[in-house]
Amino acid sequence: MVTKLKVGVLASGDGSNLQAIIDRSLSGDLLVEVVCVITNRSAAFALERAKKHGITAHYLDYRDFSGREAYDVALVALLRSHGVELVVLAGFMRIITRVLLNAFPLAVMNVHPALLPSFPGLDAQRQALDHGVKVAGCTVHFVDEGTDTGPIIIQAAVPVLSDDTVETLSGRILIQEHQAYPEAIRLFAQGRLKVEGRRVLISDEHHSPLAHASISLSKELKR
Ligand code: GAR
Secondary structure (H helix, E strand, O other), X not given: OOOOEEEEEEEOOOOHHHHHHXXXXXXXXXXXXEEEEEEOOOOOXXXXXXXXOXXXXXXXXXXXXXXXXXXXXXXHHHHHHOOOOEEEEOOOOOOOOHXXXXXXXXXXXXXEOOOOOOXXXXXHHHHHHHHOOOEEEEEEEEOOOOOOOOOEEEEEEEEOOOOOOHHHHHHHHHHHHHXXXXXXXXXXXXXXXXXXXXXXXXXXXXXXXXXXXXXXXHHHHHO
């Protein structure tokens, strides 16, 4: 039997990235198992998605804890109880602490809706529009102690159009997130990511077309 990497997903909202990861794992080309989903918002639709697929879902209310570190101690305990090997932040709108990072060294990933290091933090798509950039995108990276500062695994670019709103740009970026995130997880699961300082080296890179940045810019521009 093939061993699958055990993934725990942390989400706060719609969970469309969670869905993309589940779909890719069910299709068989992503050898991971999402073993639990944890949210900090009781209304997160990600919870429904998890339940629909028979994945254990937990809601952890920050009001039950004395602070961020105490919250993360509980997160780590839950993740460990499921045997999680890789923690995937998928729209998890909460700052995590060293407690989680130390428990899963170089095994916490995040997706951010901007081409980092531009536009870290909240409202990345709004920041990109306000700045007037012509190219936006998403970044999948390992998480470190800064805000969206960790070593970059994959980026994908999209054009910014003159009539874009935050909604239209976010939608275009999200399509790329749904490709890039499962691909980054696949590379991790295959043991093909090596972190050297700020750089993430990908072995056998030509077997990951997405690992080369700007996967879809030219396609998008032709539309
Ligand atoms: C995604 O666009 C993700 O990049 C963003 O939240 C959205 C979650 O969508 N994350 C951040 O902004 C984190 N700084 P989803 O719930 O449909 O996956």
